[in-house]
Amino acid sequence: MKVILTYGTFDLFHVGHVRLLERLSKLGDKLIVGLSSDEFNKGKGKSSFFSYEERAEILSSCKFVDLVIPEHTWEQKAADIKKYNVDVFAMGDDWEGRFDSLKSLCDVVYLPRTKSISTSEIKTLIAELKKNDLDKVQKSLNDAIEIIKKLNYSE
Incomplete structure (x- = not known):
C-alpha cells in the first residue's frame, strides 16, 4: 500500500482544496492529511474561520x-512519516523546496x-465586502443624522 x-x-x-486532494489521492492508495490545529495556526499568526474540529469533520467527509x-508543530512531519509508513510527502507548489x-x-x-x-483571496474578498457594507451603513447613518438635524432646525 x-x-x-x-x-x-x-x-x-x-474547489482548490478538492482538486488538490484528488490529485494527491491519485499518487497512492491512502491519503493522510495533517490538519493544522488552532493553536499551531495561532503560533503561525493565522486564524481560521472554522475550528479545528469543524475543519477535520469537513476533510474527513471528503472521499479522497x-x-x-x-x-x-513544524517538526512533527518526520515523526509522522515514520509513524504512518509514508511513501510520498506532497504539498502545493507554493511550498516548493521547503520540505x-x-x-x-x-x-x-x-x-x-x-x-x-485561494483561501487568502476568499478571506480578502469577504473583508472587502464587509468594509463596503460598513461604509454603506456609515453613509446611511450620516444621512439620517443630517435629516434629523434639518428636522430639528425646521421646528
Missing part, C-alpha cells in the same frame, strides 16, 4: 481523504495549485 501525506489548514474548504491527523529535507525519509512532491482560487 502506497501512503501519501500532506499538511494544511484547509479553512473555507473550496482516508485519515485526518492533527498538526501541532526537501524530508527526501531522506520518503519521496517529496510539490503539486501546482489550482489557479484563480
Whole structure:
C-alpha cells in the first residue's frame, strides 16, 4: 500500500482544496492529511474561520481523504512519516523546496495549485465586502443624522 501525506489548514474548504486532494489521492492508495490545529495556526499568526474540529469533520467527509491527523508543530512531519509508513510527502507548489529535507525519509512532491482560487483571496474578498457594507451603513447613518438635524432646525 502506497501512503501519501500532506499538511494544511484547509479553512473555507473550496474547489482548490478538492482538486488538490484528488490529485494527491491519485499518487497512492491512502491519503493522510495533517490538519493544522488552532493553536499551531495561532503560533503561525493565522486564524481560521472554522475550528479545528469543524475543519477535520469537513476533510474527513471528503472521499479522497482516508485519515485526518492533527498538526501541532513544524517538526512533527518526520515523526509522522515514520509513524504512518509514508511513501510520498506532497504539498502545493507554493511550498516548493521547503520540505526537501524530508527526501531522506520518503519521496517529496510539490503539486501546482489550482489557479484563480485561494483561501487568502476568499478571506480578502469577504473583508472587502464587509468594509463596503460598513461604509454603506456609515453613509446611511450620516444621512439620517443630517435629516434629523434639518428636522430639528425646521421646528
